[in-house]
Amino acid sequence: KQEVTQIPAALSVPEGENLVLNCSFTDSAIYNLQWFRQDPGKGLTSLLLIQSSQREQTSGRLNASLDKSSGRSTLYIAASQPGDSATYLCAVRPEEDSGGSNYKLTFGKGTLLTVNP
Amino acid sequence: DTEVTQTPKHLVMGMTNKKSLKCEQHMGHRAMYWYKQKAKKPPELMFVYSYEKLSINESVPSRFSPECPNSSLLNLHLHALQPEDSALYLCASSQAIQGQGSPLHFGNGTRLTVT
Numbered sequence: 442k443q444e445v446t447q448i449p450a451a452l453s454v455p456e457g458e459n460l461v462l463n464c465s466f467t468d469s470a471i472y473n474l475q476w477f478r479q480d481p482g483k484g485l486t487s488l489l490l491i492q493s494s495q496r497e498q499t500s501g502r503l504n505a506s507l508d509k510s511s512g513r514s515t516l517y518i519a520a521s522q523p524g525d526s527a528t529y530l531c532a533v534r535p536e537e538d539s540g541g542s543n544y545k546l547t548f549g550k551g552t553l554l555t556v557n558p
Numbered sequence: 559d560t561e562v563t564q565t566p567k568h569l570v571m572g573m574t575n576k577k578s579l580k581c582e583q584h585m586g587h588r589a590m591y592w593y594k595q596k597a598k599k600p601p602e603l604m605f606v607y608s609y610e611k612l613s614i615n616e617s618v619p620s621r622f623s624p625e626c627p628n629s630s631l632l633n634l635h636l637h638a639l640q641p642e643d644s645a646l647y648l649c650a651s652s653q654a655i656q657g658q659g660s661p662l663h664f665g666n667g668t669r670l671t672v673t
Contacts (some may be wrong), residue, residue, distance in 0.1 A: 446614035461576075474662055475662065482646070482667075482669065483561075483666050483667065484648055484665050484666040484667045485563075485601070485648070485662075485664040486651075486664070486666075487661045487662065487663060490661040523665075530600060530663065532600075532662075542655050543655070544591075544606050544608075544614060545603055545606075545614075546603075546612070546662065548600035548601060549600065550598075550599070550600055551600065554588040
């Protein structure tokens with residue numbers, strides 16, 4: 442059974458700092474990994490999707506890496522801003538099953554990020 | 559702005575009420591999902607529709623009844639809920655449930671309170 446762990450559970454940093462959020466998974470048979478952000482009481486916003494064959498993806502100040510063999514992904518946020526404060530979740534999609542489906546994502550519990558002005 | 563729209567944003571209902579949650583997407587996605595999220599927990603999958611047919615029911619109690627009237631719409635009918643069903647209900651969509659590895663897109667959710 443796939444298990445996804447995110448460390449740390451909470452992180453507080455001053456504005457402008459570069460930071461790294463970690464995500465680890467126990468089963469390397471994944472199709473892709475997706476990073477989300479969730480603001481309080483809101484839905485999940487997709488940030489980056491990394492396919493299993495990729496090593497990293499970048500979007501603006503965000504960079505996500507994937508080391509499938511070691512079961513690890515990191516989300517790097519450069520020059521953090523107070524608006525980056527949110528909960529960040531990672532989720533892995535499994536490889537296709539015998540029926541060709543891989544619908545069920547396994548989520549981590551998230552990292553609550555606070556960026557202080 | 560989210561490309562998956564959910565209504566209502568908030569809903570308070572009694573245990574004897576019948577209500578419905580609605581979800582709409584216009585991205586041409588053929589897979590749609592209902593998730594339930596309790597406070598400080600990750601989302602939990604409830605139902606998956608693929609090409610407007612129910613593909614997955616994650617052992618959800620029958621007081622929750624999903625419906626997919628067409629490829630753009632997804633409903634969740636609620637009846638005789640319990641206070642412990644209070645949660646954020648999230649709708650999501652993706653291109654398909656097989657392969658592709660397409661990203662999952664979520665709506666902003668409906669905050670449900672059962673009194």
